[in-house]
Amino acid sequence: MPRLLALGIESTAHTFGVGVVDSDGRILSDVKKTYIPERGGIHPREAAQSHARNAVNAVREALADAGVKIEDIDLIAFSQGPGMGPCLRTGATVARTLSLSLGKPLVGVNHAVAHVEVGKLVTGCRDPLILYVAGGNTLITCLVERRYRVLGETLDIAAGNCLDHFGIMAGIGPMPSAERLAQSGREVRPLPYKVKGMDVSFSGLLTAAEKLLRDGAPLEDVCLSITETVYSMLTEVVERALAYTGKNSLLVVGGLARSRRLSEMLGSMCSDRGVSMYVVPPDLAGDNGPMIAWTGILQYLNGQTLTVEESVVKPRMRIDEVEVGWRG
Amino acid sequence: MERLDFEEGEVLRVGAESVIKAVRWRGLELVRKHRIPKKYRRPEIDERIRRSRTIHEAKTIVTLSENGVPVPLLIFLDIAGSSIYMQRIVGVEMRDYLVDGVDFSGAAYELGRITGLTHSLKISHGDLTLSNILVAENGKMWLIDFGLSLFNATLEDLAVDLHLLGRSLESTHPSLHRRFMEMFMSGYSEVAGSAQLSKIMEKVAEIRRRGRYVVRAGT
Ligand SMILES: Nc1ncnc2c1ncn2[C@@H]1O[C@H](COP(=O)(O)OP(=O)(O)OP(=O)(O)O)[C@@H](O)[C@H]1O
Ligand SMILES: [Mg+2]
Numbered sequence: 001m002p003r004l005l006a007l008g009i010e011s012t013a014h015t016f017g018v019g020v021v022d023s024d025g026r027i028l029s030d031v032k033k034t035y036i037p038e039r040g041g042i043h044p045r046e047a048a049q050s051h052a053r054n055a056v057n058a059v060r061e062a063l064a065d066a067g068v069k070i071e072d073i074d075l076i077a078f079s080q081g082p083g084m085g086p087c088l089r090t091g092a093t094v095a096r097t098l099s100l101s102l103g104k105p106l107v108g109v110n111h112a113v114a115h116v117e118v119g120k121l122v123t124g125c126r127d128p129l130i131l132y133v134a135g136g137n138t139l140i141t142c143l144v145e146r147r148y149r150v151l152g153e154t155l156d157i158a159a160g161n162c163l164d165h166f167g168i169m170a171g172i173g174p175m176p177s178a179e180r181l182a183q184s185g186r187e188v189r190p191l192p193y194k195v196k197g198m199d200v201s202f203s204g205l206l207t208a209a210e211k212l213l214r215d216g217a218p219l220e221d222v223c224l225s226i227t228e229t230v231y232s233m234l235t236e237v238v239e240r241a242l243a244y245t246g247k248n249s250l251l252v253v254g255g256l257a258r259s260r261r262l263s264e265m266l267g268s269m270c271s272d273r274g275v276s277m278y279v280v281p282p283d284l285a286g287d288n289g290p291m292i293a294w295t296g297i298l299q300y301l302n303g304q305t306l307t308v309e310e311s312v313v314k315p316r317m318r319i320d321e322v323e324v325g326w327r328g
Numbered sequence: 329m330e331r332l333d334f335e336e337g338e339v340l341r342v343g344a345e346s347v348i349k350a351v352r353w354r355g356l357e358l359v360r361k362h363r364i365p366k367k368y369r370r371p372e373i374d375e376r377i378r379r380s381r382t383i384h385e386a387k388t389i390v391t392l393s394e395n396g397v398p399v400p401l402l403i404f405l406d407i408a409g410s411s412i413y414m415q416r417i418v419g420v421e422m423r424d425y426l427v428d429g430v431d432f433s434g435a436a437y438e439l440g441r442i443t444g445l446t447h448s449l450k451i452s453h454g455d456l457t458l459s460n461i462l463v464a465e466n467g468k469m470w471l472i473d474f475g476l477s478l479f480n481a482t483l484e485d486l487a488v489d490l491h492l493l494g495r496s497l498e499s500t501h502p503s504l505h506r507r508f509m510e511m512f513m514s515g516y517s518e519v520a521g522s523a524q525l526s527k528i529m530e531k532v533a534e535i536r537r538r539g540r541y542v543v544r545a546g547t
Contacts, residue, residue, distance in 0.1 A: 142499075149499035155488070155535065188372040196476060197455045197492035232369045236344070243344040244423075244459055245500070265368040272367060320498075 004074045006300070007062065007098070008293025011091030012083025012111050013136060014042055016051040018058040019289030020066035020073070023297050025121050027290045028066035030283065031058050041168060048086035055094045062289065073104060075305075077296020080108035081317030083136070088313035096308055105305040107296040111287075112137060112319040113148060115280075117298060118291035119253040123278035129247040131238050131266070134254030134286075135160035135174075138234070140198055140241045141319060148319045151241045152198025159230055160256050162202040166209055166226055170219060178223045179259055185224025189217060193229055198237045198244070205229060227261060235265045242275055249276045257285040298326045332404060334413065336360065343459075345381070345475065351413060358403055361385075363410040363475075378410045381475035386412055388451060388474040397445050398470045417470050423458035426501050426508075436508045438469050440515025443489065446471070447528075448520055452481035456489040457496040487531035494532070 003022050010017035014035050020028040033054035035047040063070055078095035081088060099106040116130050130148075132139040138159045140152035157165075164174035172181060191208050194201040209226040213219065238250065250270055256262055257280050270277040284291065299305075302325035314321075337350035340359060345366075351358040363378040365371075386405040389412075393399055400415040422439075426432055439461060446453060453460070454476030462470040478485050493512070497505040517525040 144499060145502050147502070149502065150495060151499045156538065188370050190372075190376060193373070193377060196488050197457055197496070199488070199492070228370050228373060232373050235368050236366075240344040243342075244457060244496075268368040269366070 004297055004300070005066075005068060005072055006075050006077055006107075006293040006296045007059070007073045008109070008114075008289045008291070008296050009059075009076070009078040009091045009095050010111070010114075010287050010289050010292045011048075011051050011087050011094075012079050012081075012287060013087055014047060015287040016054050016058055016091070017287055017289035017292070018062035019291070019293045020062055020068060021290050021293035021297065023301070025294065027294075028068070029062045029064075030288055030290050031062040031065065032286075032288060033058050041165065042084070044084040044086045047084065048090045051087060051090040055090065059094070059098070070098075070102065073102065075105045075107055075296055075300050076102070077107040077109050077292045077299075078311075079111045079114065079292050080311070081111065081314035083111055083313075083315060085313065085315045088315060092311060092313050096311055100308065105300060106308070106311055107299050107304065108306045108311055109292045109295045109299065110317055110319060110322045111292075112139060112141075113322050113324070114291040114295040115253040116141070116148065116251070117295045118284050118288070119251050119278070119280040121294055122281060122284060123251060125249050125251050125276070125278040127247070128249040128251040128278065129238070129241055129245055130251045130253065131234070132254045133159050133234060133252070133256035133262070135164060137254060138200065138202075139319065140238060142241075142245055142247060143324060146324050147322065148324065150318075150320060151244065152200070152237045155196065155199050155201040156203040157206070159200070159202060159234060160254070162206050162230060163227065163256075166206060169210055170213060170222070172219070172223075175256070176259070179227050179261060181220050181223040182227045182261070185218075185220040185222075187221045187224070188228055189221060189225045191225050191229045193233060195233055195236055195240075198240050200233050200237055202230065202233075231259070231262045231265050234262065235269050238266060239269050239273065242270075242273060248274070249278065252277065252279045253285065254280075255286045258282050302326055334358070334360070343473075345378075350416065353403065353413070356403075357416040358413050359400075359416045361412045361414065379407065382410045382412060383407060384477065385474040388477040388479075389414065391449065391451065391479075392446060392471070392474075395445070395449055397442055397449075398468065399474075400470065400472060417462045417464065417472070419462040419464035419468075419470065421459045422461035422463055422469075423496075423500060425463045426458065426504060432504065432508060433511045434467065435463060435469060436511035437515035440512035440517075441519050442469065442471060443493075443512070444516040444519030447481070447486050447489070447516075447524075450479065450481050452478045452485040453489050454478060454485075456493045458493075458500065483527065483531050484535070487528050487535055490528060491532050491535050 035050040138154040404413040460473040
């Protein structure tokens with residue numbers, strides 16, 4: 001089979017990412033343009049406008065970095081969901097335009113599947129249990145009968161979102177601020193620890209942490225308490241899922257895969273259980289174009305392309321909507 | 329108090345939170361469920377969680393036994409040792425019982441009934457997955473593992489049980505999921521009534537719509 005080249009466009013939230021990847025799994029370029037809100041959290045419409053302004057340059061840079069011409073690209077992949085509607089639509093529009101003008105196939109990629117697939121690609125792990133933890137997602141999943149099945153997830157807000165929101169509220173900004181300050185924390189205060197089966201719930205904990213701070217607890221202590229509690233809960237549900245499925249490897253993907261402390265806890269639990277742990281490297285942990293391009297190649301080879309009419313974005317797309325026809 | 333002369337035997341299972349060991353006591357076959365310390369967690373958090381779950385599990389087992397829900401009999405609670413000694417159930421976990429071709433409709437119906445009974449006491453299980461349901465050789469079913477259960481459970485807590493059970497089936501036995509839940513629901517509504525069942529299913533649907541992709545806008 002001749003080598004294929006894919007251009008992948010990621011635009012679910014803060015990051016507009018473009019990457020070029022080949023069918024041997026080589027990442028040829030990885031360009032990221034990140035929207036940083038002036039204050040507070042993300043404003044979807046502003047983010048989408050920022051993505052639209054950056055799009056042309058990001059595509060150009062990604063091609064130049066990869067040393068390829070636009071005509072050499074065999075397929076265009078984009079993140080179809082889940083994510084913020086306005087941001088997704090910007091990426092989809094760019095992808096459709098490229099696909100139509102070049103006459104190249106269009107592939108719609110599930111953002112969560114892409115995080116998992118790029119993690120498998122670069123760590124080389126096989127048939128793992130997967131923890132996907134990020135700003136907008138908290139998910140435990142594994143491949144069963146050709147779909148990524150959800151074993152556990154958040155019942156309200158995502159782990160990253162909880163820590164980001166706390167940081168913004170406390171005036172220190174989003175992650176990794178809370179984790180950095182936690183290092184000088186001294187006392188762990190009790191916070192709601194809500195695990196239900198393999199699901200977690202963080203909203204009560206966030207409210208309680210904010211209250212602790214208002215009541216005068218030292219910021220470092222609250223940072224320590226919130227990070228330790230969130231990571232303990234995550235490690236516990238992953239251990240539950242490992243016990244339940246009997247898997248002997250764990251893959252950690254998503255923005256929070258960069259957290260040193262979370263990896264340390266998961267690593268300690270895994271070594272006690274005799275499970276091997278794989279963590280996606282930091283540059284591919286957050287949202288990025290290469291993961292979309294790589295998953296686009298897998299789907300393309302599996303015959304999963306879209307017509308323009310089918311390419312509407314799906315802000316609430318589920319990971320188990322995608323049929324996985326490639327190897328585990 | 330007279331010393332309890334438990335004779336500890338082999339390890340039967342290593343669960344996610346605990347080690348289950350066979351124990352003999354005065355001719356009775358028991359198990360000890362020991363919630364072991366977790367090294368990954370700070371001791372302040374770890375001790376609080378293990379202690380409260382151990383106490384909680386014991387309370388729930390007692391309440392459910394008294395109300396006719398099939399759970400192992402509680403024999404002894406050792407809070408300092410974060411251990412529960414209880415009746416040993418000889419059976420298989422529902423997850424392993426559901427092999428290809430098994431006729432599960434009776435089991436699903438019965439599980440629906442005992443879940444309905446538990447819920448009618450305003451108690452939620454909190455971890456209703458296929459590994460926390462034991463099926464004995466004679467087909468009798470037992471509920472275990474109540475560390476995450478709640479008294480005075482809200483409609484949401486009860487709905488989470490059905491959500492967890494459904495997802496546990498979907499994730500490991502996708503092809504059985506629908507039929508199993510249908511039979512489960514008919515058993516459940518026999519005990520809890522069909523009005524309660526539809527209320528709870530509405531809540532389950534709501535839970536499933538939530539949490540999918542939530543980003544809060546800035547403060
Ligand atoms: N009373 C009992 N009699 C026989 N077997 C039991 C009993 N209690 C538990 N077991 C076995 O041990 C396993 C683990 O027990 P339990 O679910 O209570 O512990 P756990 O550590 O909370 O498990 P997990 O968190 O992995 O669900 C059960 O799935 C079952 O196979
Ligand atoms: Mg259990």
